Each structure stands twice: as structure tokens, then as C-alpha cells.
Amino acid sequence: MEEKKRKILFVDDEPNVLRGLRRMLYSMRNKWDVDFATSGHNALEIMEEAPFDVIVTDMRMPEMDGAQLLDKVIELYPSTIRFVLSGQSQEEVIFRSVGPAHQFLSKPCDAETIKKTIQASLSLRDDMSNEKIRKIVSKVKSLPSLPSIYIEVTNELKKENSSMHSVAEIIEHDIGMSSKILQLVNSSFFGIPNHITDIAQAASFLGIDVIRSLVLSVGTFSQFKVSPNYENTLAGLINHSLMVGACAKEIVKMEGGEPKNEEDVFAAGLLHKIGEVIFMSYMPKEYRSIHTEMTKENMSLADAEEKELGITYAEAGAYLLGIWGLQDVITEAIAYQLKPSKCARKDNIALTALHSACALLEEIDASSEEQNATPAKIDMSYIESVGKTDKIQKWRDICLKEYEEKHP
Numbered sequence: 001m002e003e004k005k006r007k008i009l010f011v012d013d014e015p016n017v018l019r020g021l022r023r024m025l026y027s028m029r030n031k032w033d034v035d036f037a038t039s040g041h042n043a044l045e046i047m048e049e050a051p052f053d054v055i056v057t058d059m060r061m062p063e064m065d066g067a068q069l070l071d072k073v074i075e076l077y078p079s080t081i082r083f084v085l086s087g088q089s090q091e092e093v094i095f096r097s098v099g100p101a102h103q104f105l106s107k108p109c110d111a112e113t114i115k116k117t118i119q120a121s122l123s124l125r126d127d128m129s130n131e132k133i134r135k136i137v138s139k140v141k142s143l144p145s146l147p148s149i150y151i152e153v154t155n156e157l158k159k160e161n162s163s164m165h166s167v168a169e170i171i172e173h174d175i176g177m178s179s180k181i182l183q184l185v186n187s188s189f190f191g192i193p194n195h196i197t198d199i200a201q202a203a204s205f206l207g208i209d210v211i212r213s214l215v216l217s218v219g220t221f222s223q224f225k226v227s228p229n230y231e232n233t234l235a236g237l238i239n240h241s242l243m244v245g246a247c248a249k250e251i252v253k254m255e256g257g258e259p260k261n262e263e264d265v266f267a268a269g270l271l272h273k274i275g276e277v278i279f280m281s282y283m284p285k286e287y288r289s290i291h292t293e294m295t296k297e298n299m300s301l302a303d304a305e306e307k308e309l310g311i312t313y314a315e316a317g318a319y320l321l322g323i324w325g326l327q328d329v330i331t332e333a334i335a336y337q338l339k340p341s342k343c344a345r346k347d348n349i350a351l352t353a354l355h356s357a358c359a360l361l362e363e364i365d366a367s368s369e370e371q372n373a374t375p376a377k378i379d380m381s382y383i384e385s386v387g388k389t390d391k392i393q394k395w396r397d398i399c400l401k402e403y404e405e406k407h408p
Contacts, residue, residue, distance in 0.1 A: 005033040006122055007050065011043045011057035011069065012036075012085075017107075024111035040064030044072060052080055053125065054118055056105070059086040059097060070100035078135040081121045081323055085109060095213060098180075098220050099141035103325040104187035113188070117325070124322040130311045136282050137320045143176035143277050144224040146234055153177070153221075157212045167211060168203035175238055175277055177221055178270055181206065183324040195327040197260075197267040230280055230287075237273055240361075243406055245269025247357035248350070250398045255391070257349055265350040268333040272354060275317030275334075279305070302338050314338050340382040352386055355379065360392075360399040 010021050018036045025034055035052075037043035039061060047055075055073055059066035070082045084097045087107030097104065103117065128134045145153075153170045156162055171177045178199045185202040186195055196202045203211060214220040224234055245266040252261050279287045286308055294304035302312040318335030333350040336343040340355045359378035383389055 003031070005031060006054070007033045007035070007052040008054045008056065008118060009035050009037060009043060009046060009052045010085075011038075011040065011055065011061070011066070013038055013058065013061040017058070021114075024114065027111075028115060040066070040069035040072070043069060044076075047073070047077060047080075051077060053122060054081045054083065056083040056085050056114075056118070059084055065096065067096040067100055070097070074100055074139055074141075078139045079125075079131065081125060081138065083117070083121075085114075098184065098214065102138075102323045104184075104189050106188045106191070109188070121323050124319055128315070128319045130309070133309065133311050133316055134319070137278060137316055138323070140278060140282065140320055142180050142220055142222070143274065144222050144281055145174045145176045146238060147223045147231065148235075149174045149177075150221060150223045154215060157208075157215055162208050162212070164204055164208045165200075167208060168200040171203050171211075172199045172270075173238065173242065175241060175271060175274055176224075178267070179274055179321065179324070179326075180220060181211075182267065182326055186325060186327070197327060197330060198263040199267060199270070201263075224281070230284070234277065234280065237276060239406070241270050241273055243402055244272060244354070244357050244361060247361060247399045247402045248353040250402070251353040251356060251395050252349055254394065254398065255349060255353075255388075261349055264327070264329050265333070265353045268330045268350050268354050269357065271317065271321065271330070272334050272337055272358065273313055273317065274320065275313030275315065276301075278316055278320060279309075279313065283309075312338060340379050341385070346386050352383075352388065355382070356392070356395050357399060360396050361403060364396075364400055364403050 010018060012018050012021075015038065018038070022034070022036065025032065028034070035046055037046055040057075041064060043055065043057070055070070057066040057069055066084055066086065070084070073080055073082060082100060082102045083105060084101040084103075085105040085107060086097075102121070105114065105117065125134070128137070149170060153167060156166050156170065171181060181199060181202045182197065185205050186192065190205070192205075196205065224231060246269070248265040248269045249262045252265050257265075279290070290301070290304045290308045293299060293308060294301055297304070299307070302314070305312045314335055314337050318331045321334065322331040329348060329350050332343060332345070332348055333354045336351055337354050337358060340351055343351060356378060363378070378392070380389070383392065
């Protein structure tokens with residue numbers, strides 16, 4: 001059976017740019033059905049005729065700019081993956097497209113980068129077979145922050161002598177802000193040769209002025225506005241995620257990992273339940289049902305999600321971070337954290353450490369946020385396959401020490 005061609009739409013008001021893209025992508029003609037639009041209105045007319053998998057748009061266009069176009073695409077075609085390809089100044093592009101764009105490419109952009117970036121997103125889209133969740137996750141512009149953290153960071157940014165160190169430290173303790181900062185700093189606009197996963201370093205790289213504008217002017221970050229019960233749940237989830245990140249980082253350190261490995265796994269730990277934040281924020285009714293089912297049937301959170309939605313927080317979170325362009329080592333660790341044996345690769349130390357830290361902490365914590373739920377069990381067949389069976393007790397000791405420090 002012949003593989004279905006993917007539909008990709010490029011939008012730019014400069015005909016020469018479109019002609020260049022047509023030539024660059026000629027080699028993909030057997031895999032991609034590529035179309036071109038000369039304006040935002042023209043793009044929407046074309047999209048009315050048939051659904052597109054990916055849209056790639058310039059920012060500065062007459063009548064309707066790229067950000068306005070992508071806002072319309074979110075509304076009308078939420079599962080379409082959205083890219084900005086622009087040669088504008090960094091800050092201007094970021095401030096206008098930070099919400100509606102999944103990823104950012106900077107002109108001039110070579111053919112291989114465009115092909116590789118689009119293909120990676122298409123592969124993620126294929127893996128996300130749940131259409132309902134795919135649409136919801138694709139619509140996510142940013143995730144809300146805990147009110148206390150949001151107020152803390154806005155107050156710091158309003159000071160005349162704002163401290164970058166203080167701002168970075170606050171952001172590092174928030175899932176929503178951290179994920180967006182990592183998305184932005186690793187975009188091609190900044191041309192960073194190595195992927196940054198250290199959240200404080202990422203915030204410092206963007207700088208105080210950019211972050212101030214993102215928070216205070218553009219409104220990229222917002223407060224979590226749901227019931228007080230959910231606010232408490234989010235606070236507990238953040239504290240738990242920080243603990244998981246710290247334990248996973250210590251496990252990697254014990255295993256002789258590089259400092260970069262430690263940064264990767266801490267970020268994976270902080271963001272490992274970002275899928276649950278998506279469900280909590282964008283699917284509150286279903287989220288309530290999941291927790292009711294979990295308590296009633298004494299199920300694990302993942303099993304209750306699977307029963308209610310046909311997907312877990314791990315898969316949803318990995319999909320969002322993947323289409324935002326975060327590094328494979330992090331998205332893979334988050335995607336397979338519950339079932340690491342399903343991961344084809346056996347050399348992702350971040351996955352091993354994240355899975356182990358999560359399972360061991362739940363085992364230790366009899367009174368976790370999922371009090372009546374069945375705790376996750378460590379996948380010993382996977383641990384054996386990566387040759388770490390003899391390390392489990394040492395890893396458990398790390399987790400116990402961290403847990404006791406957080407629960408004196």
C-alpha cells in the first residue's frame with residue numbers, strides 16, 4: 001500500500017522565497033504534497049479545500065501577518081503543526097509568534113534543516129493517534145503557572161533592579177514557564193549550537209528584558225485559574241516533579257553521567273507530568289473523572305487516564321514538548337517513563353533515571369498526591385536489559401534521602 005503523502009503549506013508574500021522553497025523541496029515530491037500561498041488570506045482559502053499536516057509561514061506580511069494567520073489556524077485547524085520561518089529581528093518575532101507557533105525557523109534556512117524539522121514533527125504526529133488529544137495538545141500556546149509563582153516572578157520583574165538570578169530561580173520552580181523558556185531558547189532564532197536544557201541557563205540566555213516583555217507585556221505566561229483544589233494539586237505536582245528531577249539527577253551523577261546528562265534528566269523530571277497539567281488546564285471535566293475513577297477503583301493515575309482518554313499524561317506531555325522542538329533525549333524519557341521496555345533505545349540514561357526515580361519515590365511515598373492509587377512499579381525487565389539490576393538499592397537510598405529532606 002502506497003504511503004499517503006503529507007500536505008505541507010508554505011506562506012510568504014515574496015514570490016522569490018516561494019520559488020526557492022519549491023526548488024529546495026523538490027526531492028520530497030514523492031513524500032510531501034507541497035502547496036504555496038502568497039498571503040494569510042490565500043493560505044486560509046487553500047486550507048478550506050483540504051486539511052494540511054503542517055503550515056510554515058513568514059511573519060511580516062500585509063493585511064494578515066504570520067501570527068494572526070496561525071491564530072486562525074489554531075481556531076479552524078487545531079491539529080495542524082505550526083511553524084514560523086522568518087528573517088525578522090529575534091525579539092520582534094518572538095513577541096508576535098511565541099503563542100501560536102510550535103517552532104521557529106530563521107531565514108536563511110537550508111533545505112536539510114527544513115526537511116528534518118518538519119519530518120520530525122510529522123513522525124510525532126503519527127505517533128499521536130488519539131485525534132482528540134492531538135487537537136487539544138496542538139492548541140496549547142503555553143501552560144498556566146501557579147499563582148504564587150506567577151506573582152513572585154512579576155513582582156521581581158517590576159523592580160528597577162531586577163535580578164536575573166532571582167528570576168531564573170523562580171522560573172526553574174514552575175512547569176509552565178520552564179517548558180516555554182526551553183522552547184524559545186532552543187529555537188533556531190538564537191542559533192545555539194548545543195541544545196540547552198538547564199532552565200536557569202536558558203532564562204539567563206534570553207535575558208531580563210526579553211523575559212520581562214514576555215511576562216508583563218505580551219502575557220506569554222498566565223496564572224492558573226481553576227478551582228482552589230486544582231491549585232493545590234498543581235502545587236503538589238510541581239513539588240513532586242522537582243523531587244523527581246533532583247533524584248534522577250543524583251542517579252545520573254552516581255552512574256558517572258556528564259554534566260549535560262544531569263541537566264537533561266533534571267529538566268525531564270521537572271516536566272515529566274506536563275501532560276497532567278495539560279489535562280488539568282484544558283480538560284478539567286475529564287480530569288475530574290480520571291481522579292474519581294482512580295480513587296474508586298484503586299487504580300494508578302496512568303491506568304485511569306488510559307481508561308478515560310485512551311492515552312496517558314506521559315504520551316500527551318511528550319507530544320507537546322516534541323512539537324515544541326525539545327531535545328529527543330527529554331521527550332523520549334517523558335514518553336516512555338511509565339513503560340521504558342517499549343523504548344527501542346537502551347542507551348538513554350535520562351529515561352532509566354527518570355523511570356527509576358518516579359517509581360521508587362512512589363514506592364517510598366505511601367501518602368503521595370495519589371493516596372488511594374496503586375503506585376507505579378519499577379520495570380525490572382528494563383532495568384535488567386540496561387544492566388543496572390545491582391544499582392536499584394543504591395538508587396532507592398538516593399530517593400529515600402531526598403524524600404526525607406522534603407518531608408522532615
